[in-house]
Amino acid sequence: MKVTKLGNIYQLTLWSNIFPVNCYIYEEQHGLTLIDAGMPASYKGIVKTIEEIGKPLTTIVLTHAHGDHVGSLDRLKESFPEAIVAISARDSRLLKGDKTLDHDEPNTPIKGGVPKGLKTTPDLLLKEGDVIGTLKVVETPGHTPGSISLLDSTSRAMIVGDAFQTRGKVAVCGQIVLSFPFPTFGTWNKELSLQSARKIKELNPSLLAVGHGNMIQNPVDEMTKAIKIAEMNLLKG
Numbered sequence: 021m022k023v024t025k026l027g028n029i030y031q032l033t034l035w036s037n038i039f040p041v042n043c044y045i046y047e048e049q050h051g052l053t054l055i056d057a058g059m060p061a062s063y064k065g066i067v068k069t070i071e072e073i074g075k076p077l078t079t080i081v082l083t084h085a086h087g088d089h090v091g092s093l094d095r096l097k098e099s100f101p102e103a104i105v106a107i108s109a110r111d112s113r114l115l116k117g118d119k120t121l122d123h124d125e126p127n128t129p130i131k132g133g134v135p136k137g138l139k140t141t142p143d144l145l146l147k148e149g150d151v152i153g154t155l156k157v158v159e160t161p162g163h164t165p166g167s168i169s170l171l172d173s174t175s176r177a178m179i180v181g182d183a184f185q186t187r188g189k190v191a192v193c194g195q196i197v198l199s200f201p202f203p204t205f206g207t208w209n210k211e212l213s214l215q216s217a218r219k220i221k222e223l224n225p226s227l228l229a230v231g232h233g234n235m236i237q238n239p240v241d242e243m244t245k246a247i248k249i250a251e252m253n254l255l256k257g
Contacts (some may be wrong), residue, residue: 023065055179094139159216184220186235192214
């Protein structure tokens with residue numbers, strides 16, 4: 021597993037040269053927050069990095085409930101039973117394999133691999149504005165109905181799950197990137213994805229950390245270009 025550190029954020033990347041799957045460790049003064057749980061094969065690298073940092077894992081936050089973001093969740097919860105598991109209230113249903121839609125949601129099918137047989141149930145259901153340490157929850161639906169991002173209120177770094185991708189190029193989720201199209205295949209609703217991308221950009225993040233691809237510092241210009249492309253593509257239908 022490749023580990024990249026920027027400030028107090030550690031990016032842990034599985035299969036970096038083939039199919040990069042990222043999760044993140046956010047270091048606070050007295051503990052660590054793991055953001056996403058990667059694939060089952062991510063487990064050893066996550067534990068190794070936690071041990072090397074030498075602080076307790078206090079929280080596991082899931083940006084959404086797709087299989088490549090929750091793959092090692094059960095093993096991690098067994099290894100760190102005191103860690104609080106948190107996910108949005110909406111995507112907690114996906115975590116149980118429930119793909120039904122609410123009556124006020126766009127009637128497009130929820131895509132992507134949803135876990136089956138997970139033992140772990142969330143301890144905390146998140147909503148817009150909730151705070152975990154110095155991280156603030158921002159609701160960014162589109163890839164899934166309950167996708168969230170996390171904004172560092174100090175540095176303004178932002179971990180956005182699959183709301184954007186940077187592998188291949190910077191793109192709003194749901195927009196095809198020929199060299200790495202897989203996030204597109206798992207995106208639920210392109211219109212809501214675009215709205216969430218605009219919301220993220222308006223928060224003026226200093227760092228964009230995504231589920232697939234490298235972290236980008238000072239990302240607003242590249243995000244703006246990606247949003248314009250998504251707008252044009254949606255107009256074309």
